[in-house]
Structure formats: structure tokens, C-alpha cells
Amino acid sequence: MTKALSITKGIHDWLSSIMSENAANFVEMVLIALVYLGIFAIAGLFLVLIERRVAAWFQLRVGPNRVGFQGLLQTMADALKLLSKELTGTEKADKFLYNLAPYFVIVTSLMALAVIPFTQEFQAFDINIGILFLIAISSIGVIGILLGGWSSNNKFALIGAMRSGVQTISYELSVGLSLLTMILITGTLQLSEIIEVQKNGWLIVQGHIPAIIAFMIFMIAGTAETNRAPFDMAEAESELGAGFHTEYSGMKFAYFFLAEFINMFIIAAIATTVFFGGWLSPFGITESIPLLGVFWFLAKTMFLVFLMMWFRWTFPRLRVDQLLTLEWKYLLPLNLMNIVLMALIVWLNLIIKL
Amino acid sequence: MIPGISIYEILTVTSILFFIGVYGFITRKNLISILMSVELILNASVINFVIINKYLYPDMLQGVLFSLFIIAVAAAETALAVSIIINLYRQISSVEVKDIETMKH
């Protein structure tokens, strides 16, 4: 964590000059956390708006367009409304766990966000096992959902939570294995180095066939892991009310809601980083302007986010058994074969390098 | 190694964790709780492996690998234990130790 952002180096020096080393570090950590919280909130709200506009576009209707320019402030207004709402809860709920659950979800999302390289120097935590860390963190998020479902003392919530748990545990395998396939090319788990490798061409190009397969599996599994349609059994409205967060209201509900969108963003960001070169511009056209990396990163990520929204409004929902069948009988074997294929390609040096 | 922290402090913490696990193992009356206590005990010993590896033999990896194996075994053990508990629950609708005692008669 000592490896702070380069852009805050100035701030770091300034802080160090006015207070002791430890205090400066501490203040810096707080500042970074605040920055990420800001990103989190803005991205979340913005994604909600996009979702609604995209949905409206798919369904040939207008969508929110009144509050602010083209409805840009719509979600902000919703957030204010949610903040002012009463926090309800069930009588016999386990209050401690009930209140804890949303933070679980939020914190894991935030932690995942911390390791994502927005650009070369805009990365809070460049850990040497970056991808493994992402996998580990994303597996904890489900605990929040399980807790929320159980402690609500509501059978729909419980069923939703169970479904979500099953789904997340299952699809975690595919996420991990598909990322592992790409690790075979990069030879490192560190996200910055993964991007470094892609200066010779994005991994999806380098790894060609298995990389494309891995990307497709990753997108499917990622969609499932974020509990989004067509894998949204956990909150299937027609069956379970609102699934695991049926009993939540106000800001707590908003946390779940935001976390879901941030998770979607994180999946897209991982896919961008691992498959599409992260902040690297196509063919290195903007190498000279480092800060433009953020633009490229966000552009690629937004495209993938749009892809996931496209899924949502296009495919019908699966049944639970179909969902598990898809994972255990198709994706997992395919993934394992894919790893072998990728290993062969790396071994025989059939990688395409630009 | 952690700057400013001696191996004694870490071993103290792991010992405390270990005995908390033992305490739980003996006093709890529910199979799942007992399983959790066992996990606690296992974890305390895993930290010891890792810490001793890091502090005393930083060039080697035996401690780390051992802890990896312990984690793998713990995962296997938990999966089996949970399946047994669930099966038991189906049969006698309870996971309390006192109800399972009926098997000894």
C-alpha cells in the first residue's frame, strides 16, 4: 500500500513536510480511500443511469430524461430519496447480521476496485498476486448476500440468498479458470505486468482461439457471478419478490444495488485488463499521453458493460437446474480443455505477437 | 517478516487462538460449532508454520507449502463434515451432540 498513486506523489511530499511519516501515511490512506469512495459512488450512480437508458433504448421507450440534462441527475435524485427514506427491517431479524450484510457487499466491491489499474499510475494497490486477489475478494462478496438473505427472516430472501450462494460458488470456478488460462501467457499475476505484456498486442489477440473462448466463458461466468440477468435467480422478481434484499430499504438497499452495478463494472474492468490491454491504446496511438490511458480503459470497460446490459435485456432467465447444468456440465469441462489448449499454444510458442 | 514485531508476539497470538479453539471444541454443543472450533485450531497451527518459515528459514518454502496442504486438507475435511452433518440432520432433524449420542445405544 506504500506504493501510492503517482499523481498523489506531490500531495504525499507535502503531507510529509507538515507531519510525521506515519501520520502522513495515514492521512494519505484516508485520502485515497475517499477518492475511491467517490469513484465508487459516481460510477455506481452513473451505471444505474446507463442501465436505465439502455433498457429504455432496447424497449423502444425514452427512459429518464427530466432531471438534469438528458436525465443525468436522475439517479442522484433517487439516491437522495433513498437517503431520506426510513430504514425498515423485520421484527425477528438478527439485527447485527442484518445490518452487517450490505457492508460486506460494499467493502468487497471497494477492495476489488482498489487493485484495478485505471492507468499506469492510477492504481491504489499493485499487489503481486493481483488476479488471485480479485478472485479471492469476489468470493467473499457472496457471504454478504447469504447473510442478508438469512438474517432477514424471510423465506423469499432465504431462498434468494441460497440460490445466489450456489450460483456464485459455482461460477467462481469458471471465472478463476478462465483468468488462469490467460495467466499461462502472461506468466505473472500482477495486473501491471499483465498490461506490460500486452504492449505486444492485447491478450485476446496473442492467445487467439483459446483466449477468445476464455473471454466468452469469463463474460458468461462474470455475468452469473454478479447475479445479473439472465442469471438473476437470486432476485427473480416474479418468484421471490426481490430475492435476498426483499427486506432492505433506504440506503441499505442502495448499497446492495450499487454494489451490484460496481461488480458489473469490476467484471468488465477485469476483462478489459486481462483481455483488451487495459489502459493501452489501440496500436499505441496515444502512448505519449499517459493520462489518456484512463479514457481508453473506461471506453473499453463501458463497451463491455454495455455488452452485459445487452445480455440482460435480450436473454430470458434460466432455471436453477439449467444454471448449474450450464456451469458444471459445459463451462467447466470446456474451461479445463481450454487450459490444456492454451498450455499447448504457449508451449509450442504459437502466440501471435504484433 | 513484520518490522518491529518479534516472533514471540506472533507465537503468543497463535497460542491464544489455539486455546480459544480448544475451549470452543470442548464447550460447544453443536456439531457445526465444533467444526468451526477445529478450523480455528487448524488455522492457529497454520500460522505457526508460516511464521516460523518466514522468521527462521526465509530462504525455504516448506512452511508455506505445508500450510497450503493443511488448507487443502481442511477444505476436504469441511466438505465431508458438512455433508455428514446435513445427512444427519435429514435423519434426526438435529445437529446437537446430545441427540447424536443415540447412536451409541
Add this chain to the structure above:
Amino acid sequence: MERVIFYILALIMIVFAIASVTSRKMLRSVIYLLFVLCGIAGVYFLIDYNFLAAIQLTVYAGGIIVLIIFSVLLVHHIEMELEIAKPSKQIITTIACLLGLGVFLTTIYAHEFNVVENSLTTTTAEIGTKLLSYDAGGFILPFEVISVLLLAAMVGAIIIAKGRKLEERSQKSEDSSI
């Protein structure tokens, strides 16, 4: 800095471990255990074994705890409170544990550890090489054994959890055939 973090982590671990073994609510106890495990992962991060920390998080937090939560969800009702042991038993156990702890600590503090100052970072590649090495000191055999064990555990868990149902089903099919 690291000292402070370690002390915080140690405090978290011990407090939540105690909470975990004394809580009367099943799922809370599991969550406390999760905190302890996360604290342990934090210790691994602190001593720069990042890979181990990530494994700890993935397997323990993401796997074992989720499994346990699942079993709790299946076998427990929210209003149920755990029975606790008799006070006498608690006290006796506490005394025994404290005595044992005393024995441990005296032994630990009586021993002179030969600490080597070294701040090398262990990379995942090193671990992987060691794990799959078949030279002297390599761990390929235990690695394979563990893989077989995991497979056996997986099959065993499925069979145990499913066994009765299969029987009933075959019973039913026999009945219907009659």
C-alpha cells in the same frame, strides 16, 4: 506502521475468536470466525506471503465459510439459540486452557529463536516450482496425494449427502414397478 496494523489484527483475531466460540447465535459465530480468518489473511499479507493470503481468503473465506454458512442455512432456524455448556464445565475448561496456554508460552519464551533477517519476497512462481518439483525437497508427491484426497473428498461428500435419497428413490422405483 506495520506494528500498529499487526496489533490491530491480533486484537481483532483474538476478540472475534472468543466471540466465535462463545456466541449463542450460530450464524454470528460463523461470521466472527470469518473475521478471524480474514485477520489471519491480513497477517500473511503483512509478512509478505501474498499468495498464501489470497489462498487463505479464497479457500477459507470463500469456500469453507460459505460451506458452513450453507449448512447453517440448511439446518438452523433464525430463532434458535445454541445451548451452552454448564458453568462448571466452562470454568474447568477455561482453567485447563489457561494452564495449557501458560505451558505454551513458557516453552516459547524459554526458547531462543534463531531469527534470520531477510526481506525477500516470495513469488507465486517460486511456490509453483517448488510444489511441482521432483528434485530433492520437491513436493510433487504430496501435491498429487492431495489432489487424490480432494477428489475422494468430493466424491465422498456427494455420496454421503445424497446416499439416503438414492436409496429412497430406488425403493420408490421398485414400488412403482410392482
Add this chain to the structure above:
Amino acid sequence: MNFSNIILIPLVPLAVFLLLGIFNQKIKPAVSGYIGVAGLLTSTLFSFYTAYQYFFVHGKINGVYQTFVEKTVWMNFTETLRIDMGVLIDPISVMMLIVVSTVSLMVHIYSRGYMKGDDGYTKFFAFLSLFSFSMYGLVLATNLFQIYIFWELVGVSSYLLIGYYYTKPSAVAAAKKAFIVTRFADLGFLIGILIMGYYTGTYDFEILNNPEGDAILNWASTSFMGLSALTWGLILIFLGGAGKSAMFPFHIWLPDAMEGPTPVSALIHAATMVVAGVFLVARLFPLYYFVENGFALNIVAYVGAFSSLFAAIIAITQTDIKRVLAFSTMSQLGYMMLALGVSGYDDHEGLGYMASMFHLFTHAMFKALLFLGAGSVIHAVHSNYLKDMGGLRKYMPITHITFLIAALAIAGVPPFAGFFSKDEILVAAFEHNKLIYFIGVFVAGLTAFYMFRIYFGIFWGKETKYERKPHESPISMTFPLMVLALLSIVGGFIPFSEFVTADKATFEAHLNYPLAAVAVGVGLIGIILAWIFYKKENDLADKLANFFGLFYKWTSDKFYFDEIYLFVTKKILFNLVSAPIAKFDKKYVDGTMEGIGNKTVWTSDKIKGLQSGKVQDYGFAFIAGVVIIALVFIYLWTN
């Protein structure tokens, strides 16, 4: 010659017993019958082969039969005092093999018909096989201890078979009676064995029976109450033999033992088990003869003679045909004992021994035949009593003829088997002791009389009204009758002195015509008297009974021996001795033991909480133990 294969002879019935016993419920009755017969047939063929090998091929060296021993050490105490398990082959054991095999095989075949439809068919054959095994083991025993083991096994089989109809109270009582009485006698046997072991230092027959051996040469070295210790031992051993062979005063169990199925009576209580006593005395004959100049042997002779006379008198008045036969058996056993008692050792002197064995052989055949015939009759009329029978000769021709042959044989009419053996006995008795000779002759007459009394009673006389018309028994029952009848006819012509003698050397035995004539004459008188009394219906018998009056009543009540025993045991022993001792035992001995037991239970009750079956408790004990041990070690190290 290696006779180790002999071990198969007892082992085959044992295997059959185990097979039938374990799979009692699984085996169909018909199959179990075949298995039993097949097992016994195997043993029988082996026995005959062995006999052929022994008597005609390998056994005789320079006119003397050798003894072959195959054994393995079972328990070793000292150089000589050890208990072996093995087989001993000498003339009498081979002869006994033949007797046991023949009779047992016939009884097995007979039982297939007789027991048909019985619930415990399989069990019955299992017990029969057990008995056969035990009897083989007894006759092949190499030492006193082995013989004792099989002696008791025979007793157990006898107990099981007498009590075979265990739903009948009388059968149960009879079984208990037989067991207890023989057990009581066997106590003497056991003490005798221990005395022999103590004073001679060995149990081995070979060493004991060696006329030049220490046991016989040094018999006078120890004395006790005016007799040598060995004599006491021999008398006690004879006590055991008397119990098994139903000698006076241990005879009371034999008549009651007739509660068992008739084939059992034929096999155990006529032909084989009851001669075990005779066999035992014969087995130890050199000891009996040489020690104290045959003092113990004299006792054998007098007990035998008295039992013979006593039983013959009682037999005259009994109305239950099986009981008549039982007393007849007792009488004939007494005859054998008597013969042994008057026997010498060498050459012609040993005539009594040879005659006894000869009579044992022939008696086994015709007595088994008599019992089987009686069984056939009982099978037909469903009653044991003479009054329910009469005129059966028309309905059961084969039974009639074979029964007649047997009766003639036992009455000593030439040329049937009994004539020859009985004649030898009388000759031996005449040469040694005139008193015993006269008793023998008188008993011979009585035998003929009571035998023909029941013969006429069953097959002639007035025809009783039968509910169902009696019919001849099936072939499985008549076949053994015919075989045994044949043996009863030709058995007497076997030159027994060529095979079985006291000193194992052969000699020539001739009929002593004057004495034979006397015996036959007495026998014929008995038969004629019986013919007069019972051939046609008349009141002569009743008149005679009235004439004897009180004596008749005593006789028909067996001289009140059962009652005397009951009085002695119940009134005197029980009330004056047993009850106080039992009270003491119950109050103080049992009280102590029970106190210990109760305390143990109480203690275990208190500490059983430790074994709770909860892994947690064990875990706690483990942790606490480790902590304590660690504390101790730390304490030791720091000091």
C-alpha cells in the same frame, strides 16, 4: 504299519455332527438322514478295513498282537506325566471299533425309518453322530485322561438323547437322573485317575499296562487303610465303570433311560455306551489282575455277579418291554464283569477275559437286535406295555423271526451267538469260583425265562384289540433287524481267542461239553417254563405271583431302590447336610461374592460417566492430560 488314518474314524461323525448341528434348520430332514448314514458308513468301512489290517495283516508278530499308538502331546507336566491325544490300536479297541460301527450304522439306518416325521429329525442325527464320535474317541483313547474326556462326552450325548423328547417331563427327569447318577460315579473315576497319576506318574495305558512296568511291579510301595494306593485307585475307577455300566448300586438310571427313543436305547443303553465300564476294566486289566493279587478284580467279579442276579430277578416281573430289556442288559453287563473278575492273565487262564469280550461282542449284536425289534413292535402298536400286545407274529413276520433269533441267542441256545460266549464265561467261572458259577448258571436260566416271557407275550398269547391294524415296519427298519439277526447267528462261530486275549497272545479255546450241556439245559428249562406260563393264556403266572406275594411286589418295584435313594438323598443328605451348607454358601460365600460384585457395579456406575461417548469429553481429557504432563516435565527440567 501306520495307523494314523484311524483318526478319521472319529472325525467323520464329528464333522457330520457339526454340519447337522450348525445347519440344523437349513437341512431337509431326508437329506440329514442320508448325511448321517453316509458319515457312519464311512467310519464303518474304515473300521472294518482297520480290523482286517490289524488282525490279519499287520497286527500279529510271533503270535502276539502288538499295540500301535499314534499320539501328539497335548499337555506336558513331567517327562512321563503328560496328557496326549491320539489313537491306540490293540485287539480290544479294534473289536470295539467293529461293535460300535456295526451297531451304530444299523441304528442310523433304522432311525431313518423309526424317527420319520419327527420334528427334531436333523437334531436326532446330529446327536447320534456326536455320540458315535465320542464312543470312537473313547475306545481309541491312549491314556486315562483322554478316555475320561470322551467318557464324559459319551455321557453328554447320552443325556441329550435320553432327553430327546424334552417336552415329556418323564424324559427330562430320566435324562437328569442318568446324568447325575453317572456323574456321581464319574467322580470316583476322576479321583481314581488322579490317584493313578499321582502314584504311577503316568496316564499312559502302554506304560500302566506293561506287566514288567513300574506301576505293576511296585504296586505295594504305598498303602492306605490296609490296601495299596493303586488298589484304591482301581476300585475308584471301577466305580466310574460301574456307573456307566449300570452295575449295582448305580443301576437305577438305566431303566429310566428307556424314555429315550428306542434306537437310542439300542445303541447307547444296550450295545455301546453301557459296555464302556466293561471296556474300561478290560483296558486296565493287567493292573486289575496284578495289583494286590487281583483284590480289585474280585470286587469286580462279585459286583458283576450280584448285579447280574439282581437285574435278572427284577426283569422277570417288569411289564414294560423296554424295561425288561434294560434289566436284561444290566444282567448281561454283570455277566461280563463277572467274567472279567474271574479271569486270569496268561494263556488259557485268560479265558474269562476273552469270554467277557466275546460276550460283549455277541451281546451288542443280539441286544441291539432285541431293542430294535422291540422298537419295531412299539412302532406298530404305539405302546411299551406287554398288556397292549399279543399275537403279533401274524402281522410282523420279520420282526417276529429276528426277535426269536435274538431271544434264543440271549438264552444261550446253540448254535446262536450267546451260547458260545456264555459258555466260555461259565467255563471260566467254574474254573475259578464255584459260587459265581452257580450264580451264573441260575442267571442263565432266569434270562431264558424272562426273555421268552416277553417273546410269548408279544408274539403269541391272546390277540389284543388294536385300534389300527399293526403292520410290518418299513424296509429301513427291518433291514438292520435282518443284518443283526444274521450276526447273532454267525457271531458265535468267530474264534475269539484267536483275536482278543488278556495277554494279547492267541490260544485255542474249546467248548467244555458237560458245562455247556448244563447251561443249555438250564436255559431250556427257562424257555419251557415261559412256554407253559405264557404261550397260551392261563392264570398260572398270576398264581405264581400270588405264591411269592410280597417278594413279587418287591421285585416288580425294583426292590424300592429308587425310593431308598430318594430317602437317603432327600431326607438325610438334603435336610441334614446340604441345606445347612447351602445356607452357609448362600449367606456368607455368595454374600461375599455378591458384595464384591455389587461394589463393582456401584463403582462402575459412578465412573461410567467418564466413558460418555462424546468426543469433546475425550478431547478435554486429552488436553488436560497433556497439560499436566507438560507441567510435570517443566517442573522436572527447571529443577
